[in-house]
Amino acid sequence: MGALLGILTLLTIGLVFFVVPPAEGLGYYVRLAFLHIPVAWVAVLAFLISAYEGARFLRSGELVADAKSAAAAQLGFIFVILATVSGAVFSKLTWGAYWNWDPRQTTIFVLLLIYGAYLTLRGAMPAGRRRAKVAAVYALFSFLTVPFLVFIIPRLYFSLHPSPVLNGSGLAMDTIMLAVLMAALADVTGIFYWLFRRQTKRLLAEGENL
Amino acid sequence: MHASLWQGIKLVFGKEFTLGLRFKAAWSTMFMFALTTLACVSLALQGAPLEPELAAALLWIILFFAAMAGADRGFADEDTAGTLLTLQIYGSAQTVLWGKMLYTCFLLVCLTFFIVPLFLLLLGAEVAAGGVLAGTLLLGDVGIAAAGTLIAALTTGAQVKSGLFSVLMLPVILPVFLPAIFLTAGTLGSGQLPVHYLLGMALYDGVLLAAASVLFDYLWYED
Amino acid sequence: MITIEFNEVKQSFYGRHIFGPLTAQLKGGQITAVTGANGSGKSTFLKLAGHLLRPAQGTVTVKTESGELTQAALRQHLAMVTPELRFYDRLTARENMAFFLGLRGLSLTEAAYRKILDRVELPASAVDHVYTGEFSTGMRQRLKMAVLLACQADIWLLDEPGANLDEAGRAMVAREVQAAAAQNVLVALATNDPGEEALAHACIALAGN
Numbered sequence: 357m358g359a360l361l362g363i364l365t366l367l368t369i370g371l372v373f374f375v376v377p378p379a380e381g382l383g384y385y386v387r388l389a390f391l392h393i394p395v396a397w398v399a400v401l402a403f404l405i406s407a408y409e410g411a412r413f414l415r416s417g418e419l420v421a422d423a424k425s426a427a428a429a430q431l432g433f434i435f436v437i438l439a440t441v442s443g444a445v446f447s448k449l450t451w452g453a454y455w456n457w458d459p460r461q462t463t464i465f466v467l468l469l470i471y472g473a474y475l476t477l478r479g480a481m482p483a484g485r486r487r488a489k490v491a492a493v494y495a496l497f498s499f500l501t502v503p504f505l506v507f508i509i510p511r512l513y514f515s516l517h518p519s520p521v522l523n524g525s526g527l528a529m530d531t532i533m534l535a536v537l538m539a540a541l542a543d544v545t546g547i548f549y550w551l552f553r554r555q556t557k558r559l560l561a562e563g564e565n566l
Numbered sequence: 567m568h569a570s571l572w573q574g575i576k577l578v579f580g581k582e583f584t585l586g587l588r589f590k591a592a593w594s595t596m597f598m599f600a601l602t603t604l605a606c607v608s609l610a611l612q613g614a615p616l617e618p619e620l621a622a623a624l625l626w627i628i629l630f631f632a633a634m635a636g637a638d639r640g641f642a643d644e645d646t647a648g649t650l651l652t653l654q655i656y657g658s659a660q661t662v663l664w665g666k667m668l669y670t671c672f673l674l675v676c677l678t679f680f681i682v683p684l685f686l687l688l689l690g691a692e693v694a695a696g697g698v699l700a701g702t703l704l705l706g707d708v709g710i711a712a713a714g715t716l717i718a719a720l721t722t723g724a725q726v727k728s729g730l731f732s733v734l735m736l737p738v739i740l741p742v743f744l745p746a747i748f749l750t751a752g753t754l755g756s757g758q759l760p761v762h763y764l765l766g767m768a769l770y771d772g773v774l775l776a777a778a779s780v781l782f783d784y785l786w787y788e789d
Numbered sequence: 790m791i792t793i794e795f796n797e798v799k800q801s802f803y804g805r806h807i808f809g810p811l812t813a814q815l816k817g818g819q820i821t822a823v824t825g826a827n828g829s830g831k832s833t834f835l836k837l838a839g840h841l842l843r844p845a846q847g848t849v850t851v852k853t854e855s856g857e858l859t860q861a862a863l864r865q866h867l868a869m870v871t872p873e874l875r876f877y878d879r880l881t882a883r884e885n886m887a888f889f890l891g892l893r894g895l896s897l898t899e900a901a902y903r904k905i906l907d908r909v910e911l912p913a914s915a916v917d918h919v920y921t922g923e924f925s926t927g928m929r930q931r932l933k934m935a936v937l938l939a940c941q942a943d944i945w946l947l948d949e950p951g952a953n954l955d956e957a958g959r960a961m962v963a964r965e966v967q968a969a970a971a972q973n974v975l976v977a978l979a980t981n982d983p984g985e986e987a988l989a990h991a992c993i994a995l996a997g998n
Contacts, residue, residue: 489784
């Protein structure tokens with residue numbers, strides 16, 4: 357699977373650099389979007405997985421679910437940092453400031469705080485069933501903020517950020533760009549999935565050695 | 567069943583209250599923390615006028631961190647005293663959770679009554695809509711109590727105590743915190759007063775309470 | 790009648806094997822002694838029996854005629870005396886008892902309270918206005934017995950109930966344990982004391998490692 361992902365990654369990078377035309381108003385900076393959008397998507401996806409696996413742990417008590425929840429959160433933390441940094445650079449290039457508490461920036465920042473809090477909590481607890489339970493409860497409890505982040509924050513703050521690309525109203529994307537974006541999304545999601553499986557295995561092995 | 571649940575909640579509340587009266591450190595830390603922070607801000611400003619937005623943010627930061635200094639010990643104290651096991655054997659999850667939540671909320675409301683008038687006095691702020699401010703403060707206190715009680719239960723077994731509680735609290739409480747700041751700024755005269763945010767806060771408080779109630783069972787029972 | 794069944798239960802903490810696989814049954818009306826060297830998992834056994842701990846492997850089932858008991862329903866049937874159990878230091882004996890029994894929906898009249906104190910041989914005059922924080926360890930142990938007696942549970946999980954008690958105290962524990970078993974209470978008694986072991990109808994010896 358690793359090799360396949362490697363080829364897909366090279367292909368996507370090639371497409372981004374040689375096929376994608378400069379976007380109106382953004383020029384070649386638009387290339388950054390092909391990193392930013394997929395990592396942001398994965399950051400959110402990992403959050404969903406972490407909460408879902410947390411719920412599964414609470415229901416079944418299987419430590420596999422806990423390892424998956426932890427693995428998703430650990431990777432999610434890396435991806436959310438990537439998304440925040442790439443977003444800030446993009447913001448500097450297009451609006452002239454790294455940070456302006458745009459709703460999307462606020463959302464991603466809160467996500468970053470949640471991931472950080474979850475991992476701190478895990479770090480502060482001795483390994484075992486109790487930690488698994490506490491972490492799962494926090495993953496689900498912090499998940500309550502999602503509707504707020506998605507629906508309320510955009511009303512509280514004025515936004516410059518383009519609307520979610522996929523509903524088509526924001527960035528004017530032509531077919532080529534959309535296709536490349538899809539490739540990038542598939543690629544980054546694939547990378548996440550690959551890392552996620554490896555990390556889950558590692559955490560389980562660590563758990564057994566305890 | 568419901569009558570006995572309410573009896574149990576009253577018992578837990580009464581127990582917390584009695585212990586609070588006999589051992590004042592927990593809540594007096596909270597009150598003194600709030601007072602100290604407020605004094606700091608007021609001294610630093612030297613009577614300089616404060617924008618409503620800034621004043622509102624300051625007020626909520628004082629309230630939030632004072633609450634953090636007082637509300638985080640709910641379960642950890644029982645754990646160190648060894649009474650947590652006794653409580654687990656004799657008390658049911660929901661009575662303990664709601665009793666403790668009610669007590670935390672009561673403490674926070676007392677704190678609010680103590681600190682907000684002082685805050686308005688020292689910073690010379692004028693309140694345009696007292697009712698809205700009272701509602702905002704109450705809903706904010708309920709939210710902090712709801713999230714705080716569950717998170718205090720989470721951090722019981724943690725090896726790092728100080729700080730962890732605030733780290734876990736902040737993301738969860740932001741949906742209460744941000745509208746509360748907007749509304750408070752409004753009542754202090756920032757120009758807009760989006761009263762319908764109160765509804766959003768109440769809704770989110772309800773969600774927090776319900777989720778805390780469901781999730782606490784998992785923490786309280788091992789089977 | 791109430792029963793607790795251990796089915797192939799294995800327990801370990803952080804990779805350290807404690808005991809098992811263990812299959813055993815505890816019955817109402819019986820005193821079951823749980824014996825073994827220090828660290829063999831006697832206290833852990835009691836916690837598993839009361840569902841205060843989840844076994845690493847295997848299952849522990851608590852049953853009555855009307856079905857299996859879990860969570861709040863199980864806790865209603867449970868009473869425990871262990872060294873790690875504590876009462877609120879800043880409440881008096883009366884307040885502690887009123888609180889914990891109140892949580893079980895029981896209220897204690899003054900007369901009933903005096904009677905229970907008599908049974909565990911705590912002089913009411915000495916404890917009425919004293920916080921339990923000022924109790925001696927022996928008095929605390931007696932207060933734990935008092936709550937146990939008053940809460941009308943039918944599962945008793947006792948971890949070295951005679952610890953810190955004088956001879957009269959140990960005799961009181963033996964008397965109450967036997968009286969409870971006669972009333973169909975399930976008694977699990979973790980002990981290394983030959984006198985307490987002699988009370989038992991059945992014995993589970995934990996070998997340790």
